[in-house]
Amino acid sequence: MIIETKKIFKLFVIAGLGSLGIQSCESEANNLGEQFFASGAATGETQSYDVVAYNLNNNDTIQSDASRISQATLGAFAEDNFGMQKSSYVTQLRLSSYNPDFGTNAKVDSVVLELKPIYASDSATTSTDEDYIFTGNVAAKKVVTTYPIQKYGNNKSLTLKVDEVNDFLYSTEKKYYSNQKVALGVNLATVPLNGKVSSVSITSDADSKELLSRTVGVRIPLDAQYFQDKIVNKQGATELKDAASFIRYIKGIRLSVVENDGYIFRFTPNDTSIKMYYTYDTTSNGTTTKTSAVYQFDLGSSNTHFNQIDYNRTSAYSTALANIDATNGDERLYLQGMGGAGAVLRIPATEIQKIKNLYKNENIGILSAKIRLYTDDSVWNKSYAKPSNFLVKYANLNDFLDDVSAMSLSSSYSLVKTSDLTSNPAYYDITITQTLKNIIEKEAENKDLEINVGDYLKSTQGTLLGQKYNTRAYAPQRIVLVGSKTANQNKVKLNIIYAKK
Structure with a gap:
């Protein structure tokens, strides 16, 4: 044998x-x-x-455009072996429909950038307000579920900035590397990040009907006047008539953090969006009322986007x-x-x-x-x-x-x-x-x-x-x-x- x-x-x-x-x-x-x-x-x-x-x-360079980043990074982290690594995110944005009609006397109320960070889904905390009053004096229940963002680095506070980009970003066919710099225009937001993401659900007390539902994410208020001047007041202008004109008019935005040490987190770039909340006049039987509406900008896969990474x-x-x-x-x-x-x-x-x-x-x-x-x-x-x-x-x-x-x-x-x-x-x-x-x-x-x-x-x-x-x-x-x-x-x-x- x-x-x-x-x-x-x-x-x-x-x-x-x-x-x-x-x-x-x-x-x-x-x-x-x-x-x-x-x-x-x-x-x-x-x-x-x-x-x-x-x-x-x-x-200290890598191809970091949309073809390489199904997840994007944002933040900064420093330690004593490698030094500082700081990641910013640059993206185009497009209109969801061209030559938009915002109605008569349209007025922007607020604009919100929504980010979808990767988070720890097994570490949820929930707060419930049984006596919440929804718009229109509706008795309701509000449930907020909060999760920690998955972080790499230190659990320090970060301040997020959103700035206008002044450089034309071409198309998704162009390769971008992490050492690419862009010229910046006006600041659209500077807000603290608390390292958490939340979902919101509001239901009516009377019939349990869902009044509002927001999926898990971070909501960042942007400069409403900027969108009033650059978008709503431009209704009918050539800049809003097609994609080629628009991406040369508003070239993009950059997300970055102020600090040089904290943490780096990841998010899904194609799920990023900007929502513009506005009102316009509606006249019926001689009576004019304000009607609310939401216009969503496209920041998804049709847009050029890339990570800009800096080192010390x-x-x-x-x-x-x-x-x-x-x-x-x-x-x-x-x-x-x-x-x-x-x-x-x-x-x-x-x-x-x-x-x-x-x-x-x-x-x-x-x-x-x-x-x-x-x-x-x-x-x-x-x-x-x-x-x-x-x-x-x-x-x-x-x-x-x-x-x-x-x-x-x-x-x-x-x-x-x-x-x-x-x-x-x-x-x-x-x-x-x-x-x-x-x-x-x-x-x-x-x-x-x-x-x-x-x-x-x-x-x-x-x-x-x-x-x-x-x-x-x-x-x-x-x-x-x-x-x-x-x-x-x-x-x-x-x-x-x-x-x-």
Whole structure:
């Protein structure tokens, strides 16, 4: 029985471990070949190899237009490793209908910008006013449900500004990067943010009829006179007759925060809207009355929008990025989303040759191959959430790793596994089993790997959409990892598990 198992195992190794080796990479030994270990027909061994790891300077810039930000960011956050990162949001706006008729003697009462931040839906608090009086002296019940905004950074107060943009923003076909600046016009709002979002429901006491319903969001009052002058008083003017004229007339708005330290939050840009509440005269039987109306502006997907991201770097970060050692590696790796730095990982040719010698001389089969990166708890022991995942690709290419291409449909496959991320230090394991096997067994090119903070996006069927479809442009997380040019016992290593006769 042992002889037969050995024969099977030998064929299994020589033919290549194939998809089974990738599919079962979740356990420490990847579950691959467990039968051989259990029967005693094969022995499993582990070995570590050096990896060169160095910082990748992304020049604090990333494409941040609508094609990259299904979620946008807003806010500012500063800490002592990376410095300050501050995100603003720029967008066009359009009329919901052109050549609008606002009626006779139209008068703007109020204008409200509505934002839809990502919030903690499991942390709701509810307040109820049973004696609320609605418009028209209607007895009603008012229920306000409040949720905390999901924040990255410190729980400090922020002040939100909304300003007119004076630069033409072209069309959604134009690429915008996070270092794009825009000229500003008049200020439309400066309001405090309390870090919370709310929904409102008002129902009549008499028949429980819903009188008002507002979905979860933040409502920001804008300058009503601006819209009176620029919109309502322009009724019938050429500026309001078509989209091309309007986006050159009112070019857009920018949302930003006053402070340089607080938190960064995310919101869904295509759900952003501006509502203008106004009245106009209605005459019937010689009697003139004021009629209320609402006009909604379009800030959704038909508009150009992008994140503008500014930095004020610490000397430690600037020094590290100015002195990258691509030959021997760096002491620390500074990884940051939203255009911050990434890292490059290289398995030296000498280490690859050692593994090839094992494969040739001892007939090994690689069961697992993972690059382990530890957080550097000497400088990063913060309570801020660590990145839960990394983007991993071949350097200077837009191709997925062989592992991802082979196993993208497997529910058991994980490109990056982590330890408990609340602990310090924590570690990340990047699975490269198939990639390494192809190098060792098929003489595939030993390509450098590039990692950045972010997650890959998937379709509704669970398949990866492509290398460029990811969250990096709006991932506010950052982390300092132990590099390779160090005596630290937690420096970057390639850990493999292999089996032989």
